[in-house]
Amino acid sequence: MVDYFFSQYREYPTLDIFLEIVAVVFGLLSVWYAKKDNIWVFPTGLISTSIFVYLLWKWVLWGDMMINGYYFIMSIYGWYHWSRKEGETVAFPISKISRSEKRIAIILFIFTVAFVTLVYYFFDKFTTWYAYVDTFITGIFFVGMWLMAKRKVENWIFWIIGDLISIPLYFAKGYTFTSFQYLVFTVVAIFGYLEWKKISNNAQTELQK
Template structure:
């Protein structure tokens, strides 16, 4: 069974393709690990992974996720800039939570992206999984934006996206990538609780300004 899942699907692929997927998966996992730690290194490592996945996913016919990775790359550049460019020397972008207006916007943004990508994938591509592809695309678009703005809720979107993606990539025959998303899922669950803890520490530090543990991202 393990052979059928992780090795047999690659019999028709070149060695270069397999190596590229392994590299992309490695840097993707490293990037999420840095994200969990609230480290700026989430972005340069993530860009390596997403740029490689653009090619891998287009070749594999998972067009929605290929578009996701183009967006990831652009949003990683944006997030890198936002995290580094905070007014005040030694200051960092704080972790915050969505308020009602932001939650409504994010919900609408997610639904609009799902509808848009479902129509595109269903009627204008040969995607074999248009519904799941559209769902993961919409969830990931919202998650990446929320991460760039350092919103705790980004992890809820990642958890949902990663859970669906594990099944999607197993079905598609990309065993290494399915394993990567399983690791992503575990890290995202852990990261949610870690960011909640950091958020509460920030709130406590704001209530008692003389006692702060906030540090500049690594």
């Protein structure tokens, strides 16, 4: 069983294995902090995504590399956005997505999928079945990260969908540690959605009093 899951690591440099494990650990911490609505989601995410950008560049997984590069940039934006206050009150608390934000999310998804598809065609990367899945999942994660940076409850729905697809996807690519990471991500994302939804509903109830 162990050999089935980890045999591909025999050919990997020890440094790459160590870096993948570190990136996974900080990625798990980041999602846990996100669930708790804790601003540490961003510094831990920056560490994880910066390592993954390097590894994915080495592994020539450009779609995944672009996702993590985008995560890195949005983590900086989210860190700033979450830290803004009006006096002692958080300027942008957890809330549900608005109609205009839904339109932006759809546009962002379509644009992202189209852009990644063009990149893959240009570099002739549509050589495996999971390359096609990459184009779709990149769009899902781009929207999810944008919504999380804006503290929207619905970000978790996109993470759940993307994480579920990523579990078999990364295993098929030969990155077992990362596949296990997405399994844990899925569980945490489900609880994160329930927790953020409860916080949002409670806030709405307080406003109506």
